[in-house]
Amino acid sequence: MTAYSDLAAHYGKISALSNAMGILHWDNAAMMPKGAADTRAESMAVLAVLQHEMATDARLGEMLLAAEAEDGLGDWERANIREIRRLWTVETALPPELVAASSKAVSACEMRWRTARQESDFVGLLPFLAEVLRLQREVGAAKGQKLGLGAYDALLNDYEPGGRAEKIDVLFDDLAGFLPGFLEEALAAQGKRPADPALEGPFAVETQRSLGLRFMAALGYDFERGRLDVSTHPFCGGADNDVRITTRYDEADFTSSLMGVLHETGHALYEQGRPAGYMNQPVGHARGMSVHESQSLLIEMQACRSKEFIAFAGPIMKEAFGGEGPAWTSDALWRRYTRVERGFIRVDADEVTYPAHVILRYRLERAMIAGDLALADLPGAWNDGMKELLGVTPPNDRLGCLQDIHWPSGGWGYFPTYTLGAMTAAQLFDAATKADPDILPAIGRGDFSPLVAWLRANVHGQGSLYETDELLTRATGRPLDAGVFKAHLKRRYLGA
Amino acid sequence: MTAYSDLAAHYGKISALSNAMGILHWDNAAMMPKGAADTRAESMAVLAVLQHEMATDARLGEMLLAAEAEDGLGDWERANIREIRRLWTVETALPPELVAASSKAVSACEMRWRTARQESDFVGLLPFLAEVLRLQREVGAAKGQKLGLGAYDALLNDYEPGGRAEKIDVLFDDLAGFLPGFLEEALAAQGKRPADPALEGPFAVETQRSLGLRFMAALGYDFERGRLDVSTHPFCGGADNDVRITTRYDEADFTSSLMGVLHETGHALYEQGRPAGYMNQPVGHARGMSVHESQSLLIEMQACRSKEFIAFAGPIMKEAFGGEGPAWTSDALWRRYTRVERGFIRVDADEVTYPAHVILRYRLERAMIAGDLALADLPGAWNDGMKELLGVTPPNDRLGCLQDIHWPSGGWGYFPTYTLGAMTAAQLFDAATKADPDILPAIGRGDFSPLVAWLRANVHGQGSLYETDELLTRATGRPLDAGVFKAHLKRRYLGA
Numbered sequence A, B: 001m002t003a004y005s006d007l008a009a010h011y012g013k014i015s016a017l018s019n020a021m022g023i024l025h026w027d028n029a030a031m032m033p034k035g036a037a038d039t040r041a042e043s044m045a046v047l048a049v050l051q052h053e054m055a056t057d058a059r060l061g062e063m064l065l066a067a068e069a070e071d072g073l074g075d076w077e078r079a080n081i082r083e084i085r086r087l088w089t090v091e092t093a094l095p096p097e098l099v100a101a102s103s104k105a106v107s108a109c110e111m112r113w114r115t116a117r118q119e120s121d122f123v124g125l126l127p128f129l130a131e132v133l134r135l136q137r138e139v140g141a142a143k144g145q146k147l148g149l150g151a152y153d154a155l156l157n158d159y160e161p162g163g164r165a166e167k168i169d170v171l172f173d174d175l176a177g178f179l180p181g182f183l184e185e186a187l188a189a190q191g192k193r194p195a196d197p198a199l200e201g202p203f204a205v206e207t208q209r210s211l212g213l214r215f216m217a218a219l220g221y222d223f224e225r226g227r228l229d230v231s232t233h234p235f236c237g238g239a240d241n242d243v244r245i246t247t248r249y250d251e252a253d254f255t256s257s258l259m260g261v262l263h264e265t266g267h268a269l270y271e272q273g274r275p276a277g278y279m280n281q282p283v284g285h286a287r288g289m290s291v292h293e294s295q296s297l298l299i300e301m302q303a304c305r306s307k308e309f310i311a312f313a314g315p316i317m318k319e320a321f322g323g324e325g326p327a328w329t330s331d332a333l334w335r336r337y338t339r340v341e342r343g344f345i346r347v348d349a350d351e352v353t354y355p356a357h358v359i360l361r362y363r364l365e366r367a368m369i370a371g372d373l374a375l376a377d378l379p380g381a382w383n384d385g386m387k388e389l390l391g392v393t394p395p396n397d398r399l400g401c402l403q404d405i406h407w408p409s410g411g412w413g414y415f416p417t418y419t420l421g422a423m424t425a426a427q428l429f430d431a432a433t434k435a436d437p438d439i440l441p442a443i444g445r446g447d448f449s450p451l452v453a454w455l456r457a458n459v460h461g462q463g464s465l466y467e468t469d470e471l472l473t474r475a476t477g478r479p480l481d482a483g484v485f486k487a488h489l490k491r492r493y494l495g496a
Helices: A003-030 A034-055 A058-068 A075-091 A096-118 A122-147 A151-159 A165-191 A205-219 A255-273 A289-304 A307-321 A330-337 A354-370 A375-390 A416-435 A439-444 A449-458 A468-476 A483-494 B003-030 B034-055 B058-068 B075-091 B096-118 B122-147 B151-157 B165-192 B205-219 B255-273 B289-304 B307-321 B330-337 B354-370 B375-390 B416-435 B439-444 B449-458 B468-476 B483-494
Strands: A226-230 A236-239 A242-247 B226-230 B236-239 B242-247
Touching (some): A003 A058, A003 A075, A003 A242, A034 A075, A034 B003, A075 A122, A096 A122, A122 A151, A165 A483, A242 A255, A255 A289, A289 A307, A289 A416, A289 A449, A289 A468, A307 A439, A416 A468, B003 B034, B096 B122, B122 B151, B165 B354, B165 B375, B165 B416, B165 B483, B289 B416, B289 B449, B354 B375, B354 B416, B439 B449
Antiparallel strands (some): B236 B242
16 A cells, blocks of 8 residues: 555545535535434534544544655646645644634534524624634634645635635625626616516425426436435535535425525535545535535526526416416526615625625635724624625624524634635636537526536536636636626626 | 453443344344345454454453352342343353354355255255264364353254253144144134135235334334334334334235334333343343244234234224224234144244144254254255144255254254244243233223333343343243143134
């Protein structure tokens, strides 16, 4: 056995545990009876400890050094060593007491948050969230010291390897300067459209599910390596070669579940298309959260909210539900799927307003990690930011700074990946449709194979071979900028 | 922390892994897409190794010694130490090379068996099965040395702790002397009944499932701690407080799936009724496979094939399927559910012929482990035994000694627990109905609560506090004998 294959074999065992936990996590959300919660939590905790022990095992450090010194390795092997080194650095950065304290603070804060949000009680949450923030700053500092990064960049690195706040600032400032004015214009243009009549339900769950399965098949989702089920919060999860997505059905409105299925299918296509020979190795993993989100948003926002796709899918929806009347024309369905609205809640936001929600959260969490914004001042800063970016002021903190679980659950540094993903999606889709002009016409025929072939070659099949910037530069000719995303919004919402 | 609580905490972690594996095993059978098979096998293998490391950890041996020396412990704690010692002795009995060789031989043999059975090719399987047998004899010898037992008893001990072949011989010889003559009589009595018309299908799967759920609820199955799903081979599995059963549906015949659901519900009631405070400790586990099988057979054979239950359930079945005519009377349904037939296949056998299949296998596997029967002579010995016990001779080995996976998969010593379970079920049900004369009338009203209350108190809630003999003696006044089972058969099939 070479040093490298030794290292890869050890990592394969870590992945075997991740795969087990992925299925248990899916089961938890989609299948588990509620009386099993304590038993499951105990199993997950024991598995997490065992995996952490494997990932920080001193022998892994030695294997890494030996593999790094080995000659004659190929690009994939060297990139795999680089990725394992990256993970090793992060996994071994924290003293066990800090891991334990952080996990304890997060549990307490998450639990308190559920009632605090309900009751719009920011003051009640404050001491719990302050403890989480204090420990996130410590975690960021400890990881940052090992990585040679500031605290925020070190937290961001967990979700967006190689990501840097100073680059995000440039991208987001560009977008923040554009969005408020653009939103005015888009709403004005929308106001001139005729109002569409409502889609009359109820829409049978079985029909919604069949339609979802039909479109998943059209997208090239491999049902021999995945499933579609139901959970309260839709997600894409599971394991290597076992990529499971979920949705939830609303009998009064099929449109959002159906688009949600397409969104998760975008994530799933990435997972199913990762390089087969490196499925259980870090170099074969998805490149990071922004690229992951780009794949769901490319499918949902770029491909499936296009006029071309709705022209194909609209008649199928109409026939499936036996719909009749002007609400069911492809034009009316397309208008419904591209409606823009100012709102308070991120998860309900549309393509135009979503980035404003994200930029606000990014700026606030960066300031809090830097110590430039006191937690007590968060509600005011939130409301000021909403006014500035979206032109609305939340009437209370439930509809304001208490709406998301990310901060209570210790997910600081995650938010920017949503909008980086949206921008990346636009830039990739633009490059794809230029490289293969048949991609959009094919989508209009319900044929996603030209698009997926391009994604397989340029994104999915690359795994983590390259850093994000290089992946994007190879695929689109340049690193990420806001230009294509802005052009996309103008074209779709202003017809410009 | 006391030495005992230290020990229990360590064992809790082993159970946390068992629980994770239980859910993954269920998922494998009920949910997993087939392309995930390799990924899942890898996860299961890594978890099995980690669990074996925990179960043979030298610190566990020290904790055991310390706990055994501790004063002031209660009965449950002392019994828990006894059970952990029992498991420790077995887990540490085998050298790792023997474990690895055995696991490898079983994998190869199982795979070969699938085609050998299909092609009725005993000669092709012979070298593979010989290797499994050779290693089973080594395993039995190694465990036996630690336990002070012969090889067969040591293998039996994995499924039936405390079980001894010399006791089983007495019970099975008794039954073997009774069955062939009784079978003649039962078939003769059945021949005098009028022939019942066929139940006309198809029977919608959704209706079958609803009926199953309805009867599970009547039995007191707790849906907050379990589920009903579909798998090729029905089973009861899952985890502590998460007891999942499966069935398979046949649109042409609802009767066998429905009775299968009741059988698995019997297993599930045991699992759900284990002592809550010791769920994840050996003392809180089911007592052994024969007691486990007794709980499924008590529900299926004793309670749910009774005239009382069919009188209650028959009209519900009839209404659910919109059945009409003489095939749907409770009497006709009861006759269908108590039909006796000679056959070649164990899993298709009825209550009367099943023990003959089991006694045959028990005698043969005992002789092979003892070295008294050469593997090459198995087909002939099988056919002789079938003739003697059941009065039929299989036309080929596919319908003979190749039908079961137990031997190829290394499950030597398992077979007798089926019939020990049937006898135990009869003895427990007899004691229960004598202790509470309302049990059978209540079942006739669809009310299982008096029966389940007795089982909870006398079996489920006792976990592994007592050895099997003592459990049965406390519940029924004496150790297991064949008398009640024989009396039950005579009453049901001869009206005697």
